[in-house]
Amino acid sequence: MAHPQEWLKVTSTGLYCAPGDFYIDPARPVERAVVTHGHSDHARPGHRQVLATAGTLAIMGARFGAEAATRTRAAAYGESVRIGEVSVRLAPAGHVLGSAQVVLEHGGSRVVVSGDYKRRPDPTCAPFEPVRCDVFVTEATFGLPVFRHPPDDGEIDRLLNSLRLFPERCHVVGVYALGKCQRVIAILRRAGYSAPIYLHGALQELCDLYRAQGIELGDLRPATAAARGELAGQIVLAPPSAMTDRGARRLPDPVVAMASGWMRVRARARQRGVELPLVISDHADWDELTRTFDDVGAPEIWVTHGREEALIHHATGKGIRARALSLVGREEEGQ
Numbered sequence: 481m482a483h484p485q486e487w488l489k490v491t492s493t494g495l496y497c498a499p500g501d502f503y504i505d506p507a508r509p510v511e512r513a514v515v516t517h518g519h520s521d522h523a524r525p526g527h528r529q530v531l532a533t534a535g536t537l538a539i540m541g542a543r544f545g546a547e548a549a550t551r552t553r554a555a556a557y558g559e560s561v562r563i564g565e566v567s568v569r570l571a572p573a574g575h576v577l578g579s580a581q582v583v584l585e586h587g588g589s590r591v592v593v594s595g596d597y598k599r600r601p602d603p604t605c606a607p608f609e610p611v612r613c614d615v616f617v618t619e620a621t622f623g624l625p626v627f628r629h630p631p632d633d634g635e636i637d638r639l640l641n642s643l644r645l646f647p648e649r650c651h652v653v654g655v656y657a658l659g660k661c662q663r664v665i666a667i668l669r670r671a672g673y674s675a676p677i678y679l680h681g682a683l684q685e686l687c688d689l690y691r692a693q694g695i696e697l698g699d700l701r702p703a704t705a706a707a708r709g710e711l712a713g714q715i716v717l718a719p720p721s722a723m724t725d726r727g728a729r730r731l732p733d734p735v736v737a738m739a740s741g742w743m744r745v746r747a748r749a750r751q752r753g754v755e756l757p758l759v760i761s762d763h764a765d766w767d768e769l770t771r772t773f774d775d776v777g778a779p780e781i782w783v784t785h786g787r788e789e790a791l792i793h794h795a796t797g798k799g800i801r802a803r804a805l806s807l808v809g810r811e812e813e814g815q
Contacts, residue, residue, distance in 0.1 A: 482587040484615045484780075490805050495593065495617070499586050500566035502531075504593050514568060516595025517579035518543065518658055531555055531563070533570055535578020535605075535693055539658065542689050557606065573597040574608030575762055576659030577690060583611055592776060593617040598761065599768040600632065603666040604659070604695050610775035617805070618772065620786030621763040622741050629741060629765040635758045636667045639715070642735055642756055647713045650731040651756070654720040654738035657683050659762050661717055662690045664739050665697045667760075668715070678703040678711060680718035708732055723752070741765070770794055 489496045494506035502512035509526030516522050516532075518539030523532075525544040530537070534554040541548050555561055557580065560569045570580035575596045582593040592613040599608050622629075643651055655661040661683050668677065676699040679687065687700055703716050712732045723736060738754045741761025749757040764772065773781060773795060780801040783791050788804040795802035 481589065484584075484586075484589050484591045487586060488584070488591060488615075495805075497563075497566055497584060497586075500564040500568070500584075502563055504582055505595065512563070513549075514563075514582050515540070516573065516582060516593070517576055519576070519596070522595060525549075529553070531561060531568065533557065533578040533580050536580070537578075538689060538693065539578060539686070542685055557609075571609045571611050572606035574599060574602060574605060577605045577662070577693060577695065579605060581609075581611065583613070589614045591615045591617065592778075594619055594772075596621070596763055597772075598764045599772065600629075602663055602762075603670060604662045604690060608772075610772065613776055613778050615780045615782060616773070616776045616778035617782045617784060618769065618791070619763065620769070620783045620788050620791050622761065622765050623769055623783070623787035623791040625766050625790065627741065627744055627765045628767055629744070629759055629761050632667050632760055633671065635739070635760050636664075636671050639668075639737060639756065639758060640671060640673060642737075643713065643715065646735060649733045649735050650711045650714055650716055652716045652718055652723065652731055652734045652736055653758070654723050654736075654740070654752075654754070655683070655717050656740075656762075657686050657719055660739055660760070662687060662695060662697060663762065664717065664760065665700070666695070669696075669698050673715075674698065675714065676701045678706055678714055678716040680716070680722050682719050682722065683717055720752070766790075773798070773800065 487498045495504045503510045504514050505522040506513050512529045513527040514531045518536050523540050525547040527549045529551045530549040531553045537552050537554055555570050557572055560567050567585040569583045573579040573581045573595050584591045590613040592611050596619050597608050655664050678701050735755050737756035739758040739760040742748045743757035743759045781795045782805050784805045792802040
């Protein structure tokens with residue numbers, strides 16, 4: 481039986497599956513790609529053939545148009561697809577709409593490549609599904625014990641409490657366009673917030689895509705179409721990059737908030753001028769990462785981008801073989 485490290489290789493292009501002759505989330509255009517989800521550090525344009533969920537392909541189409549891929553194949557969660565000598569299926573990752581883990585079976589071994597994932601409930605995407613395997617390839621974005629994310633509803637309650645305390649001020653919340661924006665909206669709706677939510681123009685297209693995929697987001701309005709006085713006491717969502725631009729300065733006495741797992745780090749919040757940090761992450765925190773190791777039961781863990789050392793130490797302390805992979809091109813989108 482060939483060990484997975486003999487047929488699953490780290491290259492400068494990305495993780496390469498030799499017996500299937502395909503890459504997982506490649507960093508540059510390739511002949512065959514399996515894409516875990518639509519964030520730009522995982523889904524890139526220009527591939528000849530792409531296998532992904534229908535949700536991920538829709539996101540790639542919205543972002544890249546005809547450049548997304550020459551040919552695409554949508555696979556449902558749990559559907560097995562044969563690529564060369566490898567059986568491939570996609571399992572929910574719970575990260576964003578359409579996000580998937582890639583389950584590879586070859587030579588009597590099963591490898592699960594997690595992509596990015598989280599374990600807590602998210603009304604905008606299918607929940608993470610643990611898959612028993614021989615090797616689990618995990619992200620480590622928040623792979624330090626200090627990163628223990630609080631309950632999402634509690635963070636949204638902090639936003640709503642601030643809104644009640646300062647009804648004359650606009651609350652502008654920095655959110656990533658894919659996943660975080662729609663999730664914050666959905667949690668607000670779940671908390672009973674039914675008022676219009678105002679959007680920066682860069683967020684509208686993907687909100688429309690989520691709606692087309694059956695995700696209800698309620699009353700959304702363009703922030704630029706509202707009069708300045710109309711935005712007092714309202715919530716405006718904007719990309720982090722737009723928080724200090726000219727459009728943000730027209731908001732009435734804004735309370736600057738940001739939704740990110742990095743808001744656990746006070747220095748990052750101060751650096752960005754964030755008055756109301758909201759610790760809402762689309763990535764697994766330390767407890768979710770380590771619980772996943774138990775749930776998948778893999779005797780071997782490969783750790784990709786992020787804080788690798790602490791997770792490797794944790795795994796080896798439990799008798800799990802662990803090593804770091806150096807995958808290039810992973811960034812902060814969606815954290």
